[in-house]
Amino acid sequence: MREPMTASAEGAESAQEQERGYWLYVPGEGAGKWEEFRTAGIMALNWDRIGDPTSYPNEEAVIEALEAGYGDWGGRPTGAAGMIRDFTHTMRPGDVVYARRGPTEIIGRGVVRSEFRYDDARPTYRCVRDIEWTHVGSWPLDRRVGAVTLQRVTENTSYNPAQLESLFRDRNAPPSSTISALATSPQNAHEPGDIADIYTRENFLVEVFVGPEDLEQMLGLLRRKKNLILQGAPGTGKTFAAKRLAYVLMGETDDSRVEVVQFHQSTAYEDVVVGLRPTAEGGFAAAEGVFARFCRRAAADPGRDYVFIIDEINRANISKAFGELLMLIEAEHRGEALRLPVSGELLSVPKRLHIIGMMNTADRGLALIDYALRRRFAFFEMRPALDHPGFLRHVEAVGSSRLEALVDVVRRLNQRIAEDEALGPGFQIGHSYLCLPAGNPENPGGMDADVTSMVRYELEPLVREYWFDNPAAMDESIHELESILP
Numbered sequence: 001m002r003e004p005m006t007a008s009a010e011g012a013e014s015a016q017e018q019e020r021g022y023w024l025y026v027p028g029e030g031a032g033k034w035e036e037f038r039t040a041g042i043m044a045l046n047w048d049r050i051g052d053p054t055s056y057p058n059e060e061a062v063i064e065a066l067e068a069g070y071g072d073w074g075g076r077p078t079g080a081a082g083m084i085r086d087f088t089h090t091m092r093p094g095d096v097v098y099a100r101r102g103p104t105e106i107i108g109r110g111v112v113r114s115e116f117r118y119d120d121a122r123p124t125y126r127c128v129r130d131i132e133w134t135h136v137g138s139w140p141l142d143r144r145v146g147a148v149t150l151q152r153v154t155e156n157t158s159y160n161p162a163q164l165e166s167l168f169r170d171r172n173a174p175p176s177s178t179i180s181a182l183a184t185s186p187q188n189a190h191e192p193g194d195i196a197d198i199y200t201r202e203n204f205l206v207e208v209f210v211g212p213e214d215l216e217q218m219l220g221l222l223r224r225k226k227n228l229i230l231q232g233a234p235g236t237g238k239t240f241a242a243k244r245l246a247y248v249l250m251g252e253t254d255d256s257r258v259e260v261v262q263f264h265q266s267t268a269y270e271d272v273v274v275g276l277r278p279t280a281e282g283g284f285a286a287a288e289g290v291f292a293r294f295c296r297r298a299a300a301d302p303g304r305d306y307v308f309i310i311d312e313i314n315r316a317n318i319s320k321a322f323g324e325l326l327m328l329i330e331a332e333h334r335g336e337a338l339r340l341p342v343s344g345e346l347l348s349v350p351k352r353l354h355i356i357g358m359m360n361t362a363d364r365g366l367a368l369i370d371y372a373l374r375r376r377f378a379f380f381e382m383r384p385a386l387d388h389p390g391f392l393r394h395v396e397a398v399g400s401s402r403l404e405a406l407v408d409v410v411r412r413l414n415q416r417i418a419e420d421e422a423l424g425p426g427f428q429i430g431h432s433y434l435c436l437p438a439g440n441p442e443n444p445g446g447m448d449a450d451v452t453s454m455v456r457y458e459l460e461p462l463v464r465e466y467w468f469d470n471p472a473a474m475d476e477s478i479h480e481l482e483s484i485l486p
Contacts, residue, residue: 020094020095020096020303021090021091021092021095021096021152022095022096022097022098022152022153022154022161022164023086023091023095023096023097023098023150023151023152023153024097024098024100024145024146024150024151024153025043025097025098025099025100025149025150025151026099026100026101026149026150027043027044027099028046028125030101030102031099031100031101031102031107033125034099034101034107034108037099037131038099038108038133038136041113041130041131041132041133042128042129042130042131043097043099043110043128043129043131044122044125044126044127044128044129045083045084045087045125045127045149045150046124046125046126046127047066047080047084047127048124048125048126048127049069049070050062050065050066050069051065051118052118053084053088053118053127054088054116054118059081059082059085062081062084062085063077063078063081066080066081079148083148083149083150084127086150086152087116087127087129087150088116088127089116090152091112091116091129092112092115092303093112093113093114093115093301093302093303093304094111094112094302094303094304095111095112095303096109096110096111096112096161096165097109097110097111097112097131098153098164099133100145103141103144103145103146103147104140104141104142104143104144104145105138105139105140105141106138106139106140106141106164106167107136107137107138107139108133108135108136108137109133109134109135109167109168110131110132110133110134110135111131111132111134112129112130112131112303113129113130113131113132114129114130115129116128116129117129134168134252135168139167139168141159143158143159144158145157145158145159146158165198165200168198169198169200169202197252197253198251198252199244199247199248199250199251199252199253200248200251201215201248203244203247203248204244204245204247204248205390206390207240207244208237208240208241208244209237209385209388209390209391209431210241210382210385210388211388214380215248217380218230218245218380219245219248219249221378221380222245222249222354222356222378223249224331224378225331225377225378226329226330226331226334226351226353226354226355227329227331227354227355227356227357227376227377227378228354228355228356228357228377228378228379228380229313229356229357229358229359229377229378229379229380230242230245230356230357230358230359230380230382231358231359231360231361231379231380231381231382232360232361232381232382232383232426232430233360233361233382233383233384233425233426233427233428233429233430234360234429234430234433234462235384235429235430235431235432235433236382236383236384236385236430236431236432237382237385237430237431237432238358238359238360238382239309239311239358240432241382242309242311242356242358243258243260243309245307245356246258246307246309246354246356249305249307249354250304250305250307257298257301257304257305257306257307258306258307258309259290259294259306259307259308259309260309260311261290261308261309261310261311262310262311262312263310263311263312263313263314263315263316263321264312264315264316265315265316267315267316267317267321268320268321269289269320269321269322269323270289271289271290271321272289272290272291272292272321272322272323272325273288273289273291273292273321273322273323273324273325273340273347274286274287274288274289274292274340274342274343274345275287275289275342276342286340286342286343286344286345288340288343288345291308291322291325292325292340292347294306294308294353295347295348295349295350295353296347298350298352298353299348299350302350302352303352304352305352305353305354306350306352306353306354307353307354307355307356308353308354308355308356309355309356309357309358310355310356310357310358311357311358312358312359312360313357313358313359314357314359314373318373319373324338324340324341325338325347325349326373326376328347328348328349329349329355329376330376333349334348334349334350334351334353335348335349335350335351336348355377357377361426361427382430383425383428384410384414384428384429384430384431385430385431386407386410386411386414386431386434387411388431391431391434391435394435395407395434398436398437398447399447400436400447400448400450400451402447402448402451402452402484402485403434403436403447403451405484406434406451406454406455406481406484407434409480409481409483409484410429410433410434410459412480413429413463413477413480413481414428414429416473416477417429417466420473422469422470423466427466429459429462433454433458433459434454436450436451436454451484452485452486455481455482455484455485459481460478460481463477463478463481464478
């Protein structure tokens with residue numbers, strides 16, 4: 001006997017652990033239902049004569065219902081039953097769907113946003129899932145794809161997932177090729193400006209000055225450990241990189257699934273997990289903190305990745321701030337639930353929620369982080385990227401000879417800082433200090449004036465702090481910075 005068509009809770013949890021699925025789909029015969037489905041934010045199949053497919057005890061019963069409802073198939077309708085099984089059971093929220101018209105044209109891309117439902121209120125095509133149609137247009141294919149209504153895309157099909165996704169990576173596509181189905185879908189009402197763009201490894205490597213091997217290392221650590229700290233000297237782009245690391249993990253620039261907070265010395269358990277807050281009636285009530293609320297958002301959307309970003313993570317007492325959740329953020333304890341003592345509510349940290357923290361290694365005012373935090377996080381060192389090709393192209397684009405001279409000076413300063421026993425590599429000056437915009441209308445004096453301001457009011461104070469107890473090194477470093485100024 002085959003597997004039942006209705007998934008158990010255990011089966012649903014197992015499905016969530018699988019990799020994202022990719023599907024080719026024809027919206028009605030000859031794609032005749034495309035406009036209706038696109039506008040409604042759905043995809044649907046028309047096996048109405050058998051009723052709700054999930055009401056049958058197993059796939060064999062579905063096959064028998066198909067034979068009875070649709071006549072002589074010239075054989076057993078096992079293919080149709082498999083398609084129904086895929087649509088009702090295998091497909092899951094977060095999967096990507098490519099709508100096609102004919103064998104050589106893609107007309108839309110969408111992301112599954114709901115479990116299967118059988119909608120009796122629809123006159124036809126009652127087997128339904130909600131879809132966020134992210135792209136609409138026409139993308140021709142140079143090879144034919146399968147003729148079935150619903151087909152899973154794998155490495156062994158005419159096109160693999162990477163090849164189909166590459167159709168939608170052109171950020172300069174005309175507006176007609178990308179529309180907001182979110183605006184038309186009642187289940188996902190966002191503003192048109194909230195459309196998430198596809199975000200790839202290539203996008204990340206253009207924006208963040210690290211090498212491909214560093215990116216793969218960060219992604220690998222984040223997926224395995226679930227929790228990652230980007231540590232490094234000031235100005236190495238940790239905060240900038242963290243947000244874009246979240247994007248590349250999710251595969252799109254969806255800020256609705258990213259929460260950014262900054263910790264400080266006063267950050268407490270009540271801010272992060274749960275605490276008592278005064279009510280309008282004059283009493284107190286339990287109110288969940290920012291991380292607990294984010295966990296619930298992620299738990300309600302199990303098919304997609306969520307990222308919680310903590311700037312200055314070492315400024316708070318992490319053990320106190322997270323309390324009992326410090327255990328639950330460990331990878332091996334994800335999905336386990338604990339009852340919060342203040343509210344009495346159960347809370348778990350979802351398996352697809354990731355935490356990225358940032359930490360300055362040059363902050364003298366902070367003690368070393370404790371072992372409880374260290375063993376729950378992986379640590380990746382962000383370094384100054386003054387010789388990265390992307391950074392050098394940026395400097396060239398700014399077009400300031402004074403900036404180019406300053407980059408050379410900072411290289412020499414960083415060498416001196418790294419060799420100083422009282423400082424070390426963790427105190428080097430990061431490239432972000434030198435990332436001036438190509439044009440600044442707020443500064444009529446031009447780029448050279450910006451460079452002068454950067455030297456006088458950013459770099460010199462930093463150098464004075466570094467060598468406050470070594471006047472000779474301080475004077476030498478400031479003199480070198482001043483040498484590029486008029």
